[in-house]
Amino acid sequence: MSPTRPRRLLAPTSAAAAVLLAAALGSAPSAHADAGTPVIAEVYGGGGNSGATLRHDFVELGNATGAPVSVDGWSVQYLPASPGPATRVQVTPLAGEIPERGSYLVRQAAGAGGTADLPAPDAAGSVTMSATAGTVLLVSDTDPVECRTTADCAADGAVVDVVGYGGAVVREGAPAPALTNTTSASRDAAFTDTGDNAADFTAGEPSPVNAAGEGVGEEPQEPGPGEPGDLRIHDIQGITRTSPYAGGTASGVPGVVTAVNAFGSARGFWFQDPEGDGDPRTSEGLFVFTGSTTPGVAPGDEVLVSGRVDEYRPASGAQTVTQLDQARWTVLSTGNAVPESVVLEAGTIPAEYAPDHGGDISGLELRPDTYALDFWAAHEHMTVRFEDAPVIAPTDAYQALWVTVEPGHNRTASGGVAYGSYDDPNAGRVKVESLLDRGVRPFPQANVGDTLAGVTEGPVYYSRFGGYLVRASTLGEHVPGDLERTPVRDTARHEVSVATYNVENLGGEDDQAKYDALASGIVDHLGAPDIIGLEEIQDDNGAVDDGTVDAGVTLDRLVAAVRARGGPAYEWRQISPEDKQDGGAPGGNIRNAFLFDPARVQFVDRPGGDATTAVEVVRGPRGAELSVSPGRIEPKDPAWESSRKPLVGHFRALNRDIYVVTNHFNSKGGDEALHGVVQPPNRTSETQRNAQAGLVADFAEELLAVDPQAHLVVMGDLNDFQFSRTLEILTDDGPLYNPMEDLPAGERHNYVFDGNSQALDHILINEALAGRVDYEVVRINSEFHDQVSDHDPQVLWLDTRRSTPPGRP
Known part of the structure; x- marks a missing residue:
């Protein structure tokens, strides 16, 4: 060659x-x-x-x-x-x-x-x-x-x-x-x-060459092994997460092919030892990685495989995948029975998720009867099966969904699984992908509350996106549930409605279909709120990185789409950030913005607000006033480095002054994964969020010091949970109250991630308003496969009739 x-x-x-x-x-x-x-x-x-x-x-x-x-x-x-x-x-x-x-x-x-x-x-x-x-x-x-x-x-x-x-x-x-x-x-x-x-x-012209000296179209010609070697699959897998033979070679490893990955960029096949060693710590399955070449084997083939033992880590901090690469194999016989699958049902996977080790768990001896992550590692590449599983996360853009094999644990009203504590990540969650030809068996487009009926079966694999998963060679039948998008109630004449909505990187050059879908949600399901705080508004040309920071085109297009849908003629307010200083896509310049209905609400403009000027609370003839409106909270503080600055606006409606802060706190993207190799995972990103929460709490306290009965709403994508330290700083330590806490536990969510229904977006109010509000999460996105944003919006109705509220319920 x-x-x-x-x-x-x-x-x-x-x-x-x-x-x-x-x-x-x-x-x-x-x-x-x-x-x-x-x-x-x-x-x-x-x-x-x-x-x-x-x-x-x-x-x-x-x-x-x-x-x-x-x-x-x-x-x-x-x-x-x-x-x-x-x-x-x-x-x-x-x-x-x-x-x-x-x-x-x-x-x-x-x-x-x-x-x-x-x-x-x-x-x-x-x-x-x-x-x-x-x-x-x-x-x-x-x-x-x-x-x-x-x-x-x-x-x-x-x-x-x-x-x-x-x-x-x-x-x-x-x-x-x-x-x-x-x-x-x-x-x-x-x-x-x-x-x-x-x-x-x-x-x-591209001319790739690998370590074997092969170019495009060239394949190794070495024959496969003819006799079994000394090692078996369980020897290679070992009793920890990493193979004791990693980096070395294995020759003539016997087993029976259980599944083949014939598509995508990580092709290969799984094979399993039908006898095993009886040790629950050692997996009896292994994956043979063949790159972009489809291997010529089939389930039931008895094989001898030789290759390099590789611990493939798909991302920093992820678990490793034990596999054989640079492989050769010999098919000894065909049509053999495949090893029996491990049945996943209630009680199979331990409820305790991972050892509280305080660091990298790679070298720890596996305890599959104690920890969920150890259970998966001890069954890596082995075939598992489950039946009649509830869908707890919708089909994503990469053709995957999540089910639960613990149908009685932490279920939401919609049929998902609620994430309500760091101590319980819901170990029964299982991600499902398909090994089937999508041209023959399309992947189901499922919503939360649907069911994968009958048998789903396939080998256990691992991905940086979600952790351990089942690559289904048999896929259950998709049975739709009854999840529907339902509109909120009407706003009464004595109420002011306030909403928050993360519109997921809406840029000025996005397709009109996205604007129309967002407008439909605002008009048909949110009831066209009087005030809307928007997060993730990009500049006029989206992620194009050419120094553009204005967002007038983006906001005008959204306003026009709402109007075309029959909604109000909203006006908007925002402050353009400095170029590439607020995080997100480098050229996107995402920021927070307000929409408001001028037929119902007046915006109290005070000039001077810009990207670097801090808003201050001053005392005016009517009580609290803002030095600039709209304005930003301490935009030069290091807490906002490469992050969105809160936007503050002064509104007047039904003879009430209403102060609204819309936020988009630091992303959780830098945190270690729940399924990662460090346990418990480090939540490094929350340090910056906690500092941001402290600055917002300080602003709220300054406002309430001037007017203890002020109508204050602090809302947005706070990027943290209702039980997190970030929310504690604003509520338990600060002057705000979270009406989400009044909802049943199965309704405290507005975002679905890795099968967990969780709350990242919040609407908070000052304590004096706690008895005068109604609140609802508007479930139109996160639980549906055809979502326009990955966040659900929320609406708060503020009763303006009473000047002396009864206090927190």
């Missing part, structure tokens, strides 16, 4: 020459690899796009030295072309080694098109790289880099090599050429590295 381009020869450039060249170009110091370290040899982001031949994006590494180089514990990381402080880097862990003067292929995400598979990859990730511009980094560990500039990445000692292509901000020297769906950027055959991407890379 021959690779698709010549093997590269050793011809490194001296580090001194590279530094001189960088100085001559006037660039920041580069992080380029020295002559003894690997380099990024080729990058391609057009996989599966229009006109592309290859189905996948990829990154190829190169080793110009005369000895193999280990990349165990290293990673390839990806940044978009213009990263901001809140941009999340995407990490693909590596394992194994790059052969002398050889290559190492990292397969990334697949597109919808293309006709050719990559050669068998040496590592695989799920990163969707830009076809035109972006940055790829080779890093000597798996921690996500914190650098977002060329200089900072050069100063990071873990960064081995950087390639920025197109208009990438982070690069070495000048960027490599801009690419297309049909071109990659690659070094020469000698892997020359001068420290300048523009000088080192040329655009041309």
